[in-house]
Amino acid sequence: MKYCCSDLHGCFDEFMELLKRINFTGRDTMYILGDTIDRGPKPVELLTHIYENDNIIPLMGNHEEFLLDYADNGPNAASKDSWQKNNGEVTRLAVDKLHKDDPALYRNIMDDMKTWDMCIVLDSYILSHAGYNALWLEKLPSTIESLNKMKPVEFLWSREEFYCFKGIENYITIFGHTPVRNIRASLGQKMSDDIWICPQYEDKIGIDGAAAYGGQLNCVNLDTLKATVIKQGKANE
Numbered sequence: 001m002k003y004c005c006s007d008l009h010g011c012f013d014e015f016m017e018l019l020k021r022i023n024f025t026g027r028d029t030m031y032i033l034g035d036t037i038d039r040g041p042k043p044v045e046l047l048t049h050i051y052e053n054d055n056i057i058p059l060m061g062n063h064e065e066f067l068l069d070y071a072d073n074g075p076n077a078a079s080k081d082s083w084q085k086n087n088g089e090v091t092r093l094a095v096d097k098l099h100k101d102d103p104a105l106y107r108n109i110m111d112d113m114k115t116w117d118m119c120i121v122l123d124s125y126i127l128s129h130a131g132y133n134a135l136w137l138e139k140l141p142s143t144i145e146s147l148n149k150m151k152p153v154e155f156l157w158s159r160e161e162f163y164c165f166k167g168i169e170n171y172i173t174i175f176g177h178t179p180v181r182n183i184r185a186s187l188g189q190k191m192s193d194d195i196w197i198c199p200q201y202e203d204k205i206g207i208d209g210a211a212a213y214g215g216q217l218n219c220v221n222l223d224t225l226k227a228t229v230i231k232q233g234k235a236n237e
Helices: 012-021 043-052 062-076 080-085 089-101 103-113 134-138 144-149 152-157 180-186
Strands: 002-005 029-032 056-058 119-122 125-128 172-175 204-206 217-221 227-231 234-236
Touching: 012 043, 012 217, 012 227, 043 056, 043 089, 043 103, 062 080, 062 089, 062 103, 062 152, 089 103, 119 144, 134 144
Parallel strands: 002 029, 029 056, 125 172, 172 204
Antiparallel strands: 002 217, 119 125, 217 227, 227 234
């Protein structure tokens, strides 16, 4: 089976409970759509588990971008203030400790993170942390090749310019970054942390359940589109 989740934000215990709940084995594949770190209590545990399991495939998120900037530039990182404002202190302290205690593992994880994709096309799905800038499709052909013209910032930071507009023809984009409760609030819909399916175009599925904010961890089975939810230590389908 192929699965995806997003925005784990250091919620290692919830992620491990999710893997148990879906009976995840070495024959399965899990795609994590960015933002594995920050806010939650166990970012290094998550990064280590991902690094040690080849069938867990992470994508870049904007929070990983913060961490890589810090790993390369330390106190001189251009994004250090933004990272701190975005609750990066727990991760910074944890990776500093890892760097001191196990420098080889630290370097291996950082080097591996630099290879994470911004976007993956998988069958009829587009997987990306924040989607992409759908406004570009007014000038570009609405085809899968147009993804090659997008800049990294558009895969990492897009919000309304993605989920409010029609996406690429014949593909469903699964994304995180913007909590689904915020998407629903911006569109005047009833608040919920359950996965969001674009009601107008039916070409987008938002899965960020705000797990680090007392919400829930959403996981989608890409073979069946069945959702599994982890909330307050319990799984429900």
